Amino acid sequence: MLLIFATATLSLWPQASPPTAQQGPTGPSTAPSTPPAASPLTVVVLDPAHGGSDSGARGPSGVLESEIVLDFARVIRIALEGQGFRVLLTREGNQDPSFDDRSTMINGISDAVFISLHVSSTGPVGTARVYSYVFPAAVPSGSAGLTPAVGSQLSPSASGPRHLSLVEWDLAQKAFVDRSRRLAELAQIQLAQKFQGSPDSPMGAPVRQLRTIAAPAIAIEVSSVAVPDAQKLTQMGQPLAEAVARAVADFRTSLRGGAAGSGVQR
């Protein structure tokens, strides 16, 4: 089933914003030509993957990915809140929201980033890798029905309002791949400093959860559940939180620079 949702574009953004002090209590009668440069990023949605009956990766010593990533998310939330971000978690306990439920949490927010947290089954213990979504090849003609055609972003109806555009739910990430890649680079830089042996640059991978996110989105995977003791993983929580908070703060700074310079805005 193809789900479509409408998202506000640049021309709507100022109208959707709460009135500012400069605008006065009633707001301006006409929208400003450029969006305000202040704080283009205020919300971080943290996604502890799996949960419920889906425990994710399971280590030989009984370490469960779903439990570790929830612990990570709680520590990262504190670090991000310390940077002034509002933080939402896709799950607060042992629930298992669907991919789309998790996407729904962020797709209605216009100034957020999404960070999905994972622990791998394999890989060098004590390292962390960052992934951003890469779209596989386009569907060839004649194979339609297997998967939605990549790149078929729906255009707004000619008769519809000019300030609304329709985004194909299944391809929501497509408009954000560059910004996601930038966020991934910043995160990987920080993680490489905290966790020796981690790669210096992020990877592209079609991680399912990221595909339906209409915002900059990355997945961070820590290695691995193969540790003999869960303590080894939980000790990674604090440096992981510091790295993520720093990376998101750097990303916010880069957005501010971009917004001020070119008017780029979510």
Add this chain to the structure above:
Amino acid sequence: MSRAWKIGIAVLAVFVLIGVLSIPALIRSVLRLRRASATEEQARHSIIQAPISTPTDTQVTAQLFWVSTTVPATLEPVAVALPLSADPVQRAKQLIAALITQAPTPAQSALPADATLLQFYLLPGGTAIADFSDALGTKTPSGILSERLAVDSIVRTLGAGVSDVHQLKILIHGQQTETLAGHLDLTGFFPVAPPEPADSPVVPTSPSPAGPPKPVPAPSQTAPPSGKQPLP
């Protein structure tokens, strides 16, 4: 002691004796069953994944991509001499079967040993559809890295060995699945391309006294039928 008690004790003694005598046979049966406890997937594996042989088979030095023993969490090509068909569909089946069953060590295989390729289709234009058994989804270790390695090993092996394949769709038991093992998106097509120059150096399957791996020449149609090919 009454006669009834004596009879009861005698009957119990007979049962105990029968039990003691039957224990070794029971143990043997349990051990036999354990040895024969091949899963349904394994049984299917042995039937379906029989060696694929075609009249056009010729010995070719193929590149199969397995998990590197030197660089963690990466794949590296290994030169393997295989009888490969001229028919691209059969050739792809032979390569994937070898990829699953001929890994130098179990740890180097990015694909679960129980997985089987149920069917392989090649559409005009180079779109391939590989239909794997359930084990590909259920036995691949959960995780972005491990799932990525699994798909990459298939894609890169096909890219190096079957020039007719340009993109690949992976099905599990005939069905499109959302993810491989909870992470990697299987709803799209994976681009399949010939290996880049960086993929060319092929490591031998066992430590070679001849020094570091050297680039392998272009795949030869006349490679000796010596299985995994050590480099000079």
